[in-house]
Amino acid sequence: MNFELTEERQMLQDGLRRYLRENVTPEALNEATDSEAGHIPALWDGLTEMGVIGALFTEDDGGFGGAGFDLSVVFEEMGRAGAFEPLLETGVLAGGLIADIGSDAQKAVIEEIVGGKILSFAHTEPGARYDLEHVTTEAKKSDAGWTLSGRKSVVGHAGIAEAFVVSARTSGAAADEDGISLFLVPASADGVDIRDYAMNGGGRAGEVTLTDVSIPADAILGEEGQAYPALEKAAARATAALSSEAVGLMETIRALTVDYLQGRKQFGQPIGKFQALQHRMADVLIEIEQARSAAINLAGHLDAGRVERERHVSATKNLIGRAGRLVAEEAIQMHGGIGMTQEYALGHLAKRLTMIDHRFGDTDYHLERFIRLSAA
Amino acid sequence: MDLTYTDEQKAFRDEVRAFLDEKLPKRLSDKVAGGKHLVKEDYEEWHAILNEKGWLGVTWPEEFGGTGWDAVQRHIFEEETTRASAPRIVPFGVNMLGPVLMKFGSKEQQDHYLPRILSGDDWWCQGYSEPGAGSDLASVKTSAERDGDHYIVNGQKTWTTLGQYANKIFCLVRTSKEGKPQEGISFLLIDMDTPGVEVRPIVLIDGEAEVNEVWFENVKVPVENLVGEENKGWTYAKYLLTHERTNIAGVGFANAALQNLKRIAGLEKSGGKALIENPFFAAKMAQVEIDLMAMATTNLRTIAAAAAGNAPGAESSMLKIKGTVIRQEINALTRQAVGPFAMPFVSEALDEGANVEPVGPDYALPATQSYFNNRKLSIYGGSNEVQRQIISKAILEL
Ligand SMILES: Cc1cc2nc3c(=O)[nH]c(=O)nc-3n(C[C@H](O)[C@H](O)[C@H](O)COP(=O)(O)OP(=O)(O)OC[C@H]3O[C@@H](n4cnc5c(N)ncnc54)[C@H](O)[C@@H]3O)c2cc1C
Numbered sequence: 001m002n003f004e005l006t007e008e009r010q011m012l013q014d015g016l017r018r019y020l021r022e023n024v025t026p027e028a029l030n031e032a033t034d035s036e037a038g039h040i041p042a043l044w045d046g047l048t049e050m051g052v053i054g055a056l057f058t059e060d061d062g063g064f065g066g067a068g069f070d071l072s073v074v075f076e077e078m079g080r081a082g083a084f085e086p087l088l089e090t091g092v093l094a095g096g097l098i099a100d101i102g103s104d105a106q107k108a109v110i111e112e113i114v115g116g117k118i119l120s121f122a123h124t125e126p127g128a129r130y131d132l133e134h135v136t137t138e139a140k141k142s143d144a145g146w147t148l149s150g151r152k153s154v155v156g157h158a159g160i161a162e163a164f165v166v167s168a169r170t171s172g173a174a175a176d177e178d179g180i181s182l183f184l185v186p187a188s189a190d191g192v193d194i195r196d197y198a199m200n201g202g203g204r205a206g207e208v209t210l211t212d213v214s215i216p217a218d219a220i221l222g223e224e225g226q227a228y229p230a231l232e233k234a235a236a237r238a239t240a241a242l243s244s245e246a247v248g249l250m251e252t253i254r255a256l257t258v259d260y261l262q263g264r265k266q267f268g269q270p271i272g273k274f275q276a277l278q279h280r281m282a283d284v285l286i287e288i289e290q291a292r293s294a295a296i297n298l299a300g301h302l303d304a305g306r307v308e309r310e311r312h313v314s315a316t317k318n319l320i321g322r323a324g325r326l327v328a329e330e331a332i333q334m335h336g337g338i339g340m341t342q343e344y345a346l347g348h349l350a351k352r353l354t355m356i357d358h359r360f361g362d363t364d365y366h367l368e369r370f371i372r373l374s375a376a
Numbered sequence: 377m378d379l380t381y382t383d384e385q386k387a388f389r390d391e392v393r394a395f396l397d398e399k400l401p402k403r404l405s406d407k408v409a410g411g412k413h414l415v416k417e418d419y420e421e422w423h424a425i426l427n428e429k430g431w432l433g434v435t436w437p438e439e440f441g442g443t444g445w446d447a448v449q450r451h452i453f454e455e456e457t458t459r460a461s462a463p464r465i466v467p468f469g470v471n472m473l474g475p476v477l478m479k480f481g482s483k484e485q486q487d488h489y490l491p492r493i494l495s496g497d498d499w500w501c502q503g504y505s506e507p508g509a510g511s512d513l514a515s516v517k518t519s520a521e522r523d524g525d526h527y528i529v530n531g532q533k534t535w536t537t538l539g540q541y542a543n544k545i546f547c548l549v550r551t552s553k554e555g556k557p558q559e560g561i562s563f564l565l566i567d568m569d570t571p572g573v574e575v576r577p578i579v580l581i582d583g584e585a586e587v588n589e590v591w592f593e594n595v596k597v598p599v600e601n602l603v604g605e606e607n608k609g610w611t612y613a614k615y616l617l618t619h620e621r622t623n624i625a626g627v628g629f630a631n632a633a634l635q636n637l638k639r640i641a642g643l644e645k646s647g648g649k650a651l652i653e654n655p656f657f658a659a660k661m662a663q664v665e666i667d668l669m670a671m672a673t674t675n676l677r678t679i680a681a682a683a684a685g686n687a688p689g690a691e692s693s694m695l696k697i698k699g700t701v702i703r704q705e706i707n708a709l710t711r712q713a714v715g716p717f718a719m720p721f722v723s724e725a726l727d728e729g730a731n732v733e734p735v736g737p738d739y740a741l742p743a744t745q746s747y748f749n750n751r752k753l754s755i756y757g758g759s760n761e762v763q764r765q766i767i768s769k770a771i772l773e774l
Pocket residue numbers: 264266267271274276277333334335336337338340501502503504505507509510511512534535536537538587752755756757758759760761762765
């Protein structure tokens with residue numbers, strides 16, 4: 001039993017924490033959401049130079065990490081800073097899928113990704129909610145290769161992605177696991193239309209409409225119709241990353257709130273002297289520790305067998321959702337009016353934490369799924 | 377024990393319904409029901425419609441141009457207007473300052489200000505809180521120093537709701553530093569057009585600027601704008617807070633929000649089934665509905681007692697806590713119900729006439745903003761912690 005980070009990961013954590021602390025401010029984050037880019041390009045360049053993206057890929061794939069605990073280290077720090085760079089979309093989802101099932105020729109793009117090329121993952125559809133197998137976007141064989149048509153929703157950083165990994169149905173019905181295929185589609189392809197918008201909790205996303213988008217035959221990733229297991233695995237890794245991001249967000253929220261309880265005076269004393277608030281802050285701390293353990297559980301089981309891995313996905317995401325809501329709501333409440341403002345750092349962090357429950361399945365979705373998987 | 381309305385009360389309810397059917401503009405009820413942004417003109421329009429009928433001064437006695445309704449009638453009115461998605465009555469003039477002037481204001485102040493509240497000539501905002509004086513309101517520092525027949529006001533108020541629309545502000549100001557902090561506070565009416573008053577918006581986490589900072593720099597206020605006696609402002613402020621707490625349970629708002637939630641849960645599908653049929657989600661929705669049903673009766677019990685002449689005391693603290701917790705839970709479930717479409721922030725699409733294509737279903741647009749905005753419910757009007765303090769002292773005598 002050993003819960004220490006390896007030396008390499010410890011160095012990554014220290015370096016990343018320092019870099020983000022020095023380069024991310026609440027003002028810069030607010031500005032970035034309003035900007036066309038929807039993130040901080042200089043920060044992305046910095047992360048690239050530090051090799052942070054490489055940490056998300058295995059050595060075989062051209063990186064120097066790629067394990068669950070590499071994801072935890074990176075995403076916890078991103079959460080701590082409240083940053084919203086296209087790391088999940090590029091490094092874990094699109095990049096992760098290419099690494100998992102792409103051909104050697106297709107994997108060549110990973111080098112570019114590690115060097116800063118931005119990709120995104122166009123999967124969720126308007127009526128899908130969190131059902132991973134719900135895919136209605138159609139891919140038809142054509143003389144040139146494939147023709148894709150359909151609509152994808154809330155695609156992270158869609159406006160700046162150079163290419164998308166798109167899920168589409170090559171056979172079967174809307175909710176079948178069988179018959180889903182993945183394709184690599186350049187954002188510049190004819191028929192790709194993106195309407196992008198700001199997100200609650202920072203950053204931008206977009207609705208991606210594909211109208212008879214023609215792509216070559218070798219744009220398919222992996223075997224035709226057999227992408228579901230890879231999708232599930234990518235979602236598991238993304239959930240691990242988001243869970244660690246949530247833990248990072250919680251840590252910063254906790255620090256801000258404790259500082260505020262110590263500094264804010266009402267009735268002639270720091271409000272942190274009121275037992276009613278002390279006990280609640282203690283409960284918040286307990287739940288953050290639970291969240292951290294849950295995130296560790298998942299990171300440590302990403303390579304386990306399917307059922308065991310997925311049980312951990314659902315257990316962790318359920319707990320993170322519950323803890324996240326408690327931490328965000330309590331922090332706002334204990335701050336009083338200040339906690340309600342856009343300008344103060346807490347607002348952004350609390351929103352970002354809350355929105356994590358809306359990605360890859362919420363608290364209830366995973367509770368139900370956990371029960372189902374446990375019965376299996 | 378009888379839980380039903382009397383025939384007279386039913387007749388009154390029908391009268392309110394008929395009025396709303398006829399007079400509530402669809403444009404306004406659509407905006408309220410759709411969670412769209414209301415602007416100054418919307419509130420003014422609705423106030424004017426109510427005033428024409430003589431129904432704006434809901435809590436006012438007839439001698440001041442009010443309805444003279446008892447607590448049950450006021451409750452019925454509230455129930456029906458929220459059900460019909462009418463805009464709320466902006467409380468600062470009508471429900472807060474009005475009653476204070478009726479009880480403590482001079483005849484001149486009553487004659488001058490009360491009609492202007494009803495006519496909409498004045499839009500009041502509430503200048504109580506300061507950066508250093510929130511829960512501990514008695515520590516207000518904004519000073520008013522007597523200089524001949526004027527006060528010179530210096531300091532800062534904050535969290536001033538809709539101060540950007542207001543032409544007047546009622547303030548708690550410090551006129552004495554002697555004795556207990558409560559004993560040096562006065563209640564002052566200030567014209568916001570006076571030189572030295574500056575209003576700066578504060579953007580909240582939902583991206584909207586509904587509150588403001590209000591700064592005072594050597595603002596000259598005529599002494600006749602003092603309400604009641606100098607240094608007695610704390611008494612008036614507390615009286616106002618009891619009125620702020622009428623309808624504190626927000627049963628009507630909760631009911632409307634619950635209906636909206638049920639509608640959404642009927643439309644959203646997960647795993648091929650409507651969310652409303654999902655036992656996990658249905659259980660949470662049922663739980664909050666059960667709580668609301670009981671709270672509605674607690675509220676009626678308080679109202680019946682009030683109608684019998686017993687002024688609500690610490691009971692209103694219970695209603696404040698339970699009411700806000702229920703509304704916040706409904707907001708949280710609504711956010712949950714809209715799924716991934718809780719994430720897009722397309723605020724402009726909530727402005728009337730905005731030419732912006734919404735993202736996702738219409739009902740998803742305001743869900744996250746309402747959820748975050750209504751975190752305020754447990755903070756303002758005496759935070760829920762302060763209310764618990766009141767309950768443990770006043771009812772439990774701990
Ligand atoms: C959206 C919004 C609109 C508002 N509109 C107005 C307005 O129009 N006019 C106006 O005057 N004010 C307004 N307010 C201000 C509101 O009344 C104050 O925010 C409220 O009184 C709390 O004060 P505070 O924000 O300074 O928090 P603080 O008093 O600093 O409280 C911080 C935290 O400490 C807790 N706390 C404080 N004292 C104790 C105690 N003794 N025991 C246990 N816990 C305690 C509080 O409950 C809170 O959780 C508004 C506030 C908001 C958020």
